[in-house]
Every structure is written in C-alpha cells, then in structure tokens.
Amino acid sequence: MDRRKAFQRISLLLGGIALAPELMAKALADSSTSVSAAPPDRLRLLNEMAETIIPETDTPGAKAANVGGFIIHAVETCLPADRRRAFYDGLDSAEAACTSRFGRSFADCNESQRVSLFTDLEKQPSTEEGMPPFFTALKMLTLHGYFTSEIGATQALNYDPVPGGWVADMVINDQTKAWTSMF
C-alpha cells in the first residue's frame, strides 16, 4: 500500500534525496546539535556553486531561489555533527582547490573556471566508505533546495497543488515537465 511510501523506496533504489534521512540516521553517536556560525561568505559561495549546478535558463536558477540559504539550513538543522563537518570539509577542500588553481574563490571564478573545477570535482570518489562524495551531497541538497523552493516548484516544474482528480494515464512528449513533488 501507499502508506509504505513505496515511491521513496524506488528513489532510494535509483538513488536520490530519499537517501538523505538515511544518511542522517547514521552516526547518531556524534549528534551534537550545536550550531556552528556560518562564515558570511559561505552563503555566497554555496549560492554560486548551486547556480553552477542549476543555472538561470528560461527559468530562474538556484541563486534566485536562495538555494545556498537552504543548504546552510539543512546542513545545520538536519545533519548530525559528523556529517555536517564532512560536508563543510568537502566544501573547504573544493574552495582550496579552486584558490590554488585560479587564485580566487569559486564565487569569483568565471564560467569556464567553474565548469573546469566541477568537472574535476565530479570525478573525485568519496573520502568515506558508504557515504556519498561531497559533490553528490552538494547536488542532492541543491536539487532538493531548488525544486522545493517557490521558484523551482512553480516555474521549473508543473505545480498542481489541488489536482481535483486522478488521471492514471496520459501521453506526454519530451517537453512535458514533472509534477511538483508534494510530501
């Protein structure tokens, strides 16, 4: 039955945001909830990274939806201390790689520098057994933050808050957008 959220199981299998709570369930032994103060440039950095993943096209991008703000909230509120630390370590090391290569923060890099850096980053394996690599975690949070934001949910996807009925089968084409996920 639907109650078991079979759907979540599917996305778990295919890999997806449904993994996030599972990740969070791990490492409870180290679940200090003390909120670390986010450095002021972290919001800008994360918004620029998220924008590189989900840029402005015919619809606004991640920066307009303040996905960086969501990521900081999610990391601070939803991740246990060791996962939070791992995420920030990954972020710091990506930024360090950027600085050593281009002499500036990712946030100040041009498009081709960003693409070059992310292309390398995407190839990097996880530093921890059983945990996603930093870039995968960043993408997971970026996608969740963007597609649950008002901009992402209503402009990038097909928002249908009160469908009013059920159509079990409709034929679509390659331009059809996904319905906005509601939980």
Add this chain to the structure above:
Amino acid sequence: MNLNIDSVKKRTFDAIVVGSGISGGWAAKELCEKGLKTIVLERGRKLDHITGYKTALMAPWELENRNMHTTSDKEDYHIQSKCYAFNDGTRHLFVSDKDNPYEQKKPFDWIRGYHVGGKSLMWARQTYRWSDFDFEANAKDGHGSDWPIRYADIAPWYSYVERFAGINGNKDGLPQIPDGEFLPAIELTVLEKHLQKVIRDNFKGMNLVQGRSANATAAVNGRGPCQFRNLCHRGCPFSAAFASQAATLPAAAATGNMTLRTDSIVHSVIYDESKKRATGVRVIDAVTREMTEYYAKVIFVNASTVNTTTLLLNSESNRFPDGLGNDSGVLGHYLMDHCYRGRAGASYDGFEDHYHKGRRPTGFYIPRFRNILGDKNDNFLRGYAIGGSAERGAAWEGGAWQPGFGAGFKNAMTKPGGRGAGFHMQGECLPRFENKLSINKSKTDQYGMPTVEFDAQWSDNEVAMLKDGKEVFTAILEKAGFKNIEFYDSNEAPGKGIHEMGTARMGKDPKTSMLNRNNQLHAVPNVFVTDGACMASTGTQNPSLTYMALTARAADFAVNALKRREI
C-alpha cells in the same frame, strides 16, 4: 451536600467512551445516535476539523525544513520519526517520545498521536474486509483462541460502516477480501496494469487489485470528494479522508447527546463489587493533574490497543487484583503487529511517453494467496498480503546520482523520472502468549500513570515468510521485465506496522480470553473493548475497517442490552 449531588449528576452519563480515534469515534456516533447521553474522554488536546489542520494547505517551500528530518527529531521523536507519515507537515500530530517514555525489554516502536481523532488523522486509510480464512484461522491451526464470530456475523456491519465512511475500490470477487459498498475506484497506472496482467497470466492464485482506501472519491454524507493531493496525513480540508473529526464525531455531536472532554487521561475503571458492574472511570486532567470521576451505565474502552490494556491493567480491585476482567490472566498477552519487514524495489524501462495527473491516496494490493484456495506452503502457517505502487516520480529526486551539472542537467531534472515499483509484505503475525506488554507502577509518567513495558518479538513463522516473499517478488518482477530488482529485510521491530493488536482478546472461553462475541468483558458485562486490543489474530488485512464494524456491532448490542436491562 446538594452541591455534591449536583456535581455527581453533572458527571453522570448514559455512556462513557474512552478515546476519540477510529473506534472511539464510531462508538460515540453509534451510542449518541441511539439516544445515549455520552461523554467522550480524549487524553490529548483539542484538534478541530479543518481549522485545526495548520499545515494542510502549505506548499513545499512553506514547510520549515522542506520535509527533511532534523537532528532534533532524532532526539525528541526518535521512535515517532520512524513512521512513514512523520514529516515536516505532520510532526505536530505525533507525541514527543521524550515526554512520553516507555520501556522496551525488546524493541517495540510505539507510534502515537495524542489529540482528538488520534491516529485516525495520520492513518494510511487502507480498508479491507476480513474473511472466514481469517476468522477461522485460529481454530484451524490451533494458534490463538478461536474467534467467537465468523464473517456472517460482521458482514452487515462492514456494509454499514463502509456506507458511512466512504471506501473506494473495485468489486474484485476475491473471497479473501470480500467485496463491499464501494465508491468509485482509483485507476491503476499503466505500469500497475502491466503487472496486474503478468500476475494474472503467470501466477495462479495471485491477484493485483487497486488498494481500497477510506478516501471519498465521490461525495458521501457531505464529505469529499477527494482532490487527489495525497496530503491526507496533515488532515483533509476537503473532508474526503476519513478521520474521526471529519466523520463520526460530527455525527455524534449533531445528536446533541455528545460531550467531548479533551486533556482527559483515564486512569482506571471504577468497579462496584456489589453490583458486579463498572460504574465509571477516574480521569486525570492532563493540564491541572486533578482527578475526577465520571459515571455511566456502559463504558466503551477505545484508547487504542496499548493504552486500552494499560487502563484495564491499572484498574485493580479486590475482585480483579490483576486488572479489570482479567480472570484468565491473558490481559497484556498475545500482542501482535503485521510484519512489514520484506520489501522490494525495481526499475522499469518502457512506457516512456506515459505519465499521470494527480496524486493518489493509495496504490495496489495483492491479497493473501498462501495457504488458502488450494495453495499449500510447508514452511510457514497462514500468509501475507503485498502492497505497493508502480509509478513515475520526478527526475530530480534521483538526480544527485546522475552525472552532470549546468543548463542541460537542469533541463533534464525538470522532467518526469524513471519508472519503478516498490513492494512490501504485510505478514500475518501469530498470536503468542510470550509477546506481551505490562505496566510498571513503580515508574510512572508525568501524569502519574504507570509506564508500559514491551516484551515482544517476531516469531520464526513471520521470519519464514520473508524468504518466500523474496522468491515471489523476484519471480513477479523478473517476469514483468523489471530491472535492478532488489529485495531487502527492513528488520524493523514490532510496532512499526502500527497495527498493534491483541492483549485483551476476544474468545469463546472466559478462561482463555477477555472479551466475548459482543466485545463485552466476560466478567464485567457493561464494559466493551472494540479497538485493536480485542483482536484474536491479525489476518493479513489492515485492521481499521474491522475495528469500525466491530464497534458499530457492539454498540448496537450494548444499547439493546441496556433496553433489556441486561447490563
């Protein structure tokens, strides 16, 4: 003196109903409609229909954590957050585990909602009739006490409650889930229809049907119709999802006979030895902590399985030193839950140009096929049902694991996602004396109520079904052309099925059961139990529809017995 008499008079009713969840709501409706002045005692807070559903219309971006669990959930709600329905939109409907502790000799996930309506707000609404395969099971294999009723006894009451509650589904003609009074069905997806056909053509005895659910797909008694938002757990502002405050409690209130008192934790039932009857209940006010007594001729205990039995165990008297009506010694024993440990998922290539519109409040269902209708499995007794859904999600939900970033990636992420199926087993749990709950009077909670201790585990029979489930899932999914088939054992503890049943079971023999065929305590005929505590076995079907039918049936009996001055 006069003041005192007045006060007693004010606290005297024809009937008391303990609890306002699925079964308590039905008891209130039936007793009030039959003319009894009834007080409903709800331990939790007031929660009004629609106006109390504070998250019902929230958009994803309005939810505080965009539906992610927080680290504090793992502390304050470490048990409740395991529930499929626990999320940003429903957190406020679950109890704080920190404030409501209990003991686990063995792991038991006790999921609770303390407010008007109880779990009838957050339930999954799957509603199937039981059949004589279920009511006869105990007698046939000797596990548990024989049910004192058969399908024919309850069938008209199933019809009665279905017509009021609003149950959608198809008349499938399957004897293990008898057909009922259905509202329009919710069509299966193309992928589910494909599965349905593969099963029909290749797996004898198995049938895939639409999951019947208590969502009004057409207007019923002023409720609905369903808007296909599938946000039922937050409370349905269209009154289409069945909940006590949407359906039964308004009907009870409309008679003018109902008094609903919230924040009222029933401490114990008062027993009068000379009358050989219960005369009322003692209530702790959850806010003031004051104890008050209420009196009535008939008492329905519908506090939900665990709290009902806790209340009976806590009702000690000279006549019943081990709990009200507990001559048999079985009170607290034979605790059961459905075993949902077996799961499977798989992906499917095909139907690329097919999609759906709307969000269904249900999925598909494969009723029990083992050890009935000619099937014989030597590895376990009884059987299991299978639930699940096969549909299409959104690409972004799995996108983090897809390569790429940038404009092309973004565009791909806005599209419908892959097709897949999720299956879960719903295994029958044998009644076992060893699986029990007890109360610890030396360790009380903040209200002074004894804490509950669970001592229950899955038996070999439930575990043996998992192996069969794996083979069956794999065979179906392979035959149907699915890929990436993965079976796993969630290894979850009892309780998490939220179908906790038993502990004050019905039976023919007062020496081995608590309740008779009318859900009366054998030894105290004016006390009725019609929630999950009364169940003598679990069947493989979701139990709430059976609680509804048993409650309406018992209320009818109780009112007639009152008229005949038998109780």
